[in-house]
Amino acid sequence: MTTSGISRIAFAPDVRLSRRRRSMIGRAASSGWMPAVSVLLLLLLLAVFAPLITPYGFDAIDLAHRREAPSLAHWFGTDELGRDLLTRILFGARISLSIGVISATMSVAIGTAIGGIAGYAGGWVDDALMRLTDAILSIPRLPLLMIASAVLQPRVPLLIVLVGCVGWMETARVVRADVQSIKSRDFVSAARAMGATPARVVARHVLPSALPSAASATTIAVGRGILLESALSFFGVGVQPPTASWGNMLYQAQTTMSTEPWLGIFPGAFIFITVLCFNVIGDALVGERTRAA
Amino acid sequence: MSFAIRRVVQTFVVLLVVSVLVFALIHAAPGGPVEMYLENPNVRPEDIARLRHQLGLDRPLPAQYVAWLASFVRGDWGFSFSDGRPVIERLVERVPATLELVGTSTLLAVIAALGAGVVSVKRRAVDRVTAIASVAGISLPVFWFGLVLQLLFANALGWLPSSGRSSFGDTSLVDRLSHLVLPAIVLASAQVAGWSRYLRGSLRQALAMQFTVAARSRGASEWRIILRHALRNALLPFVTVVFLDASIMASGAVVTESVFAWPGIGGLFNEALARRDYTVLMAFLMCGATAVALLNFVADIAVHAIDPRTRPAT
Numbered sequence: 001m002t003t004s005g006i007s008r009i010a011f012a013p014d015v016r017l018s019r020r021r022r023s024m025i026g027r028a029a030s031s032g033w034m035p036a037v038s039v040l041l042l043l044l045l046l047a048v049f050a051p052l053i054t055p056y057g058f059d060a061i062d063l064a065h066r067r068e069a070p071s072l073a074h075w076f077g078t079d080e081l082g083r084d085l086l087t088r089i090l091f092g093a094r095i096s097l098s099i100g101v102i103s104a105t106m107s108v109a110i111g112t113a114i115g116g117i118a119g120y121a122g123g124w125v126d127d128a129l130m131r132l133t134d135a136i137l138s139i140p141r142l143p144l145l146m147i148a149s150a151v152l153q154p155r156v157p158l159l160i161v162l163v164g165c166v167g168w169m170e171t172a173r174v175v176r177a178d179v180q181s182i183k184s185r186d187f188v189s190a191a192r193a194m195g196a197t198p199a200r201v202v203a204r205h206v207l208p209s210a211l212p213s214a215a216s217a218t219t220i221a222v223g224r225g226i227l228l229e230s231a232l233s234f235f236g237v238g239v240q241p242p243t244a245s246w247g248n249m250l251y252q253a254q255t256t257m258s259t260e261p262w263l264g265i266f267p268g269a270f271i272f273i274t275v276l277c278f279n280v281i282g283d284a285l286v287g288e289r290t291r292a293a
Numbered sequence: 294m295s296f297a298i299r300r301v302v303q304t305f306v307v308l309l310v311v312s313v314l315v316f317a318l319i320h321a322a323p324g325g326p327v328e329m330y331l332e333n334p335n336v337r338p339e340d341i342a343r344l345r346h347q348l349g350l351d352r353p354l355p356a357q358y359v360a361w362l363a364s365f366v367r368g369d370w371g372f373s374f375s376d377g378r379p380v381i382e383r384l385v386e387r388v389p390a391t392l393e394l395v396g397t398s399t400l401l402a403v404i405a406a407l408g409a410g411v412v413s414v415k416r417r418a419v420d421r422v423t424a425i426a427s428v429a430g431i432s433l434p435v436f437w438f439g440l441v442l443q444l445l446f447a448n449a450l451g452w453l454p455s456s457g458r459s460s461f462g463d464t465s466l467v468d469r470l471s472h473l474v475l476p477a478i479v480l481a482s483a484q485v486a487g488w489s490r491y492l493r494g495s496l497r498q499a500l501a502m503q504f505t506v507a508a509r510s511r512g513a514s515e516w517r518i519i520l521r522h523a524l525r526n527a528l529l530p531f532v533t534v535v536f537l538d539a540s541i542m543a544s545g546a547v548v549t550e551s552v553f554a555w556p557g558i559g560g561l562f563n564e565a566l567a568r569r570d571y572t573v574l575m576a577f578l579m580c581g582a583t584a585v586a587l588l589n590f591v592a593d594i595a596v597h598a599i600d601p602r603t604r605p606a607t
Contacts, residue, residue, distance in 0.1 A: 135310035138585040140577055142544035147574050149321040150566055227434055234436050257440055258448040268437030276432040
């Protein structure tokens, strides 16, 4: 991966942000990627098999046991309708994880396409795409998304698209820089000299070298997607009840935080730990690259 | 000089693209900007039609865009849907509170990042701790962190007020400061993580340079080398990053001001969002993006002027 090392120095002004993200956590934390993977796998299993594991329904109302503090029967307590909080968190994990993973995949796909085209085409195409990237990056991301959500009042699938649409810019910058440095190398010239079409050159020769950047960008984008979803839902413009997501559980909990703190603490802790795991893995991937270089 | 001119042109183009995006976003609403009146049973359809005509909403979109942009540039940002006052007036009156909060937390974050960055270059143990703390920091949901701090310091311990900018009828400095502590810490926490690791990275780069070796061979102490030689070189990119993160700061302010009921621009944004007050929302996005684009521009020009190494080779 020497190429990306070169690209990062040669095109420093444009990849400033991403380079910082990459070096942010350093090697010290990347040793923690195994626990992070295990925690995420466990969470994934719990989310997938939630209906089989949990003794309560996610919307089973039990008015006799409202607002109960954590106990053996209800590990994380119950909410204002007597619904079991742990159950709701596991069902919420399905929504929050799907939004994070699918929107991240989308972001990275868009970012790779735009960055790839800009880097390979150069000239005015590059200028146009990069100014678009700059423009979207300069609009504060969360308020932009909050307005879009308030205007469109999306259900979960559209919400995923919205979150995906505001997360591609960093990837586009990194991939563009990678592509710019790779396209002038001998093996690419050779492919072109042998008559390969531009599409083939990009798909077979240039983009594969940008894959490692895309991989670490994806995991970091998952974490960001989960945070964005939770913030949107926290402000009441994201996932709408009765569907449970970690963000809208916090939205409902914030007014009663002083009397029933467990309703806010547990969903937030799940957001925090999940995002932490994705960021640790993303960073470990970056660490792999720098060591291989 | 051509660099500066190109950067000016770029910034203009970026702002133009931003304005198109913001305009398109607001007009993507199902009922357009008069959506909130559609649900009101006291407003008749002919009133809506008259209102749409008055606001120019029955003209072709490109014409509306040009008219809107022209008046926006002149400082005529329209009237708030919720209280009928000029939007610019509502925004300007909120500026001091936001500046107070954002200024304090930026200062806190810069100091903390400088400290953490410098010490983690020097001490391996500290480095490990700050590395872990910074992954945790970027993973922390800001609003949840705010709620937990409120719970701990305001509700459980009772040391600090939980929200607002001052107590009713209390104008003392102590009261103002005590209200500022929690929101400033929450907003700063969003930045310290990234900034301290970034500073550490550039410090280590500087420490690997020849001039560091030269200083060491002259017998300079390690602290002197770090503070006098490495830090001076690392400071410029660090300051640039502080400027470049203005956009993250703006998002963070919206969340923090909402959690702590801070009466700033972020708080205004939340009120406007709840009431679908589109003129205020448009102005907010435009101002936010303009501020970010200008800060980026200033950072680039400043670095370019101060550090000749960043200039293109041509």
